Amino acid sequence: MPIITLTTDFGLKDPSTAAVKGAILSELDSVNIVDISHQVAPFHITEAAYIIKNSYSSFPKGSIHIVGVDSEITPENKHVALKLDDHYFICANNGIMSLIASEIKPEKIVEINIHDAIESNFPVLDVFVKVACHIARGGTLEVIGKTIPEIKQLKDFSPFINQDEKQIIGHVMYIDNYGNVVTNISRKIFENIGKGRKFKISARSVNFTKIHESYSHAINFNKPKETREEDGKKLALFNASNYIELAIYKSNPSTVGSASTLFGLKLKDTINIKFEDINAG
The missing domain is CATH 2.40.30.90 (Bacterial fluorinating enzyme like)
Incomplete structure (x- = not known):
């Protein structure tokens, strides 16, 4: 049974988290959805990276991790899916993965390009869920995006x-x-x-x-x-x-x-x- 984890800055009051879980369950007959955290400080990618970096490796290989922090798509903030340490991550290319992958090189990175086929103003719900469920069914990253050589790097966060x-x-x-x-x-x-x-x-x-x-x-x-x-x-x-x-x-x-x-x-x-x-x- 596939495992999909959720890390967001949605908090616990609003319906966003429940909507994402419902969308996953509507796509897959059987799946384990695990909350890593929904109380990341708003838009705080360093905090999110710390939480994910210190928790993802406890999950089985092949787990899929949705990161819903600072995830709005912009010309400077594209969406990516990548394979790292035999885990899959779906997030914005805002530098968060460079903090998570500071000591491990990603095995494969794609820039997600399915947005034209989806009408969305809530990318975690409409785009990230589609990508996660595609991977959970055994789909390849190349189907949902074009390969890119590297992720955005954040250097200012080092001491x-x-x-x-x-x-x-x-x-x-x-x-x-x-x-x-x-x-x-x-x-x-x-x-x-x-x-x-x-x-x-x-x-x-x-x-x-x-x-x-x-x-x-x-x-x-x-x-x-x-x-x-x-x-x-x-x-x-x-x-x-x-x-x-x-x-x-x-x-x-x-x-x-x-x-x-x-x-x-x-x-x-x-x-x-x-x-x-x-x-x-």
């Missing part, structure tokens, strides 16, 4: 590294359900540039000089519970996706607050890491 490699300047690319702040600075970049040097992470009024391997790693469980610093403890860690994350231990955005609210950080805000001079001391 900036200064010339003498003493500083990394990144930004907030995702805020999770707990209000934890995920940066676009990966463990690989941090370790390659840092080379084991001492460092300071600065984000507005908060600073960190240590990065933990997990949330619980930041807590000294050898101390009696009543003397531990637990709830509300500020920490930086490498998260499950190996990006630097700024967090508060056991935060609750609706009660005690979260890293986002208490640190005053929002999407795209700057994160600065400075390393000590390699010749210091």
Whole structure:
């Protein structure tokens, strides 16, 4: 049974998501429709890319992923379907796939050209669903589009590294359900540039000089519970996706607050890491 996943910025209030699911079910007798997320910030392709990049590989090979974020077709925002890592993706060619495919080259890319046969002002419903169902039936990409050599690249979302490699300047690319702040600075970049040097992470009024391997790693469980610093403890860690994350231990955005609210950080805000001079001391 084919699997079609949905990632959109439609939210949960409007009928858009239900309409897309209904259209898929009307096209296919049997299909598994899986919601990855419908709460991507409107038009925020970096956030959508982070969510998809860290979830798609858990699905079986051959799964089909519809991405309904910033999907309106324009002369600068064509629609594409591609095969990547034995998965299929259908989305606008707005740069999102360059973020998802930053370390894997797509096996095949086509620019979708079936729009003339479909009257639509809702491309996810009318175009992306048709393409997804075509693929789910075993159809080839060449039938619904013309092959193109590459996808649109977004370079501005990579961290900036200064010339003498003493500083990394990144930004907030995702805020999770707990209000934890995920940066676009990966463990690989941090370790390659840092080379084991001492460092300071600065984000507005908060600073960190240590990065933990997990949330619980930041807590000294050898101390009696009543003397531990637990709830509300500020920490930086490498998260499950190996990006630097700024967090508060056991935060609750609706009660005690979260890293986002208490640190005053929002999407795209700057994160600065400075390393000590390699010749210091």
